[in-house]
Amino acid sequence: DGGITQSPKYLFRKEGQNVTLSCEQNLNHDAMYWYRQDPGQGLRLIYYSQIVNDFQKGDIAEGYSVSREKKESFPLTVTSAQKNPTAFYLCASTGTGGSGNQPQHFGDGTRLSIL
Amino acid sequence: SQKIEQNSEALNIQEGKTATLTCNYTNYSPAYLQWYRQDPGRGPVFLLLIRENEKEKRKERLKVTFDTTLKQSLFHITASQPADSATYLCAPHDQTGANNLFFGTGTRLTVIP
Numbered sequence: 001d002g003g004i005t006q007s008p009k010y011l012f013r014k015e016g017q018n019v020t021l022s023c024e025q026n027l028n029h030d031a032m033y034w035y036r037q038d039p040g041q042g043l044r045l046i047y048y049s050q051i052v053n054d055f056q057k058g059d060i061a062e063g064y065s066v067s068r069e070k071k072e073s074f075p076l077t078v079t080s081a082q083k084n085p086t087a088f089y090l091c092a093s094t095g096t097g098g099s100g101n102q103p104q105h106f107g108d109g110t111r112l113s114i115l
Numbered sequence: 116s117q118k119i120e121q122n123s124e125a126l127n128i129q130e131g132k133t134a135t136l137t138c139n140y141t142n143y144s145p146a147y148l149q150w151y152r153q154d155p156g157r158g159p160v161f162l163l164l165i166r167e168n169e170k171e172k173r174k175e176r177l178k179v180t181f182d183t184t185l186k187q188s189l190f191h192i193t194a195s196q197p198a199d200s201a202t203y204l205c206a207p208h209d210q211t212g213a214n215n216l217f218f219g220t221g222t223r224l225t226v227i228p
Binding site: 004006022033040041042043044045048058086090094101102103104105106108109111 | 119126127132146149151156158159160161164166192204208215216217218219221
């Protein structure tokens, strides 16, 4: 079945450590997205990529980095510069034309906590 | 800046009744608006998309309306069931060029048997 796989489901970060969250899709979608979800807040866009080897900052990109070397993969690195990384991270994808007029397909998230 | 408000954080209704969730947006005019369902610990799942030139969209027991004058979308679940209990997210699209979505904070619906 086609879909988006995020791993790991739970992740713990120590002070000063970078951690990388994996996101893989087999839907042949061009666009991929990373969101952060905190209690009482909507999904906030961290980074997005509309095509391989290109990505753009979203609303809260500080302290995060991404790469898009392959169409099916869009890993997110939470760097030590992100001072409040504890959150639920969601990856999504959509077909060409952007997500405004097409559904986004989401993974089941990675919950990141600080040790 | 754009702002999205969903009517309440939580809504409890009796099984069999119609649930109505509200999404209001300000400071922009989306051409599309989507609704998603999210269960605890899971990613959102797409339910319906409605375009600005569509007043109403239906899918089984779900109905969405889109009033661009009021800047509001209503999401209805008729004959609600306990299995409908979840958080529902409203997501108007972003016209600024990236064609992304803005997500509301969601309304947590509980259907009481």
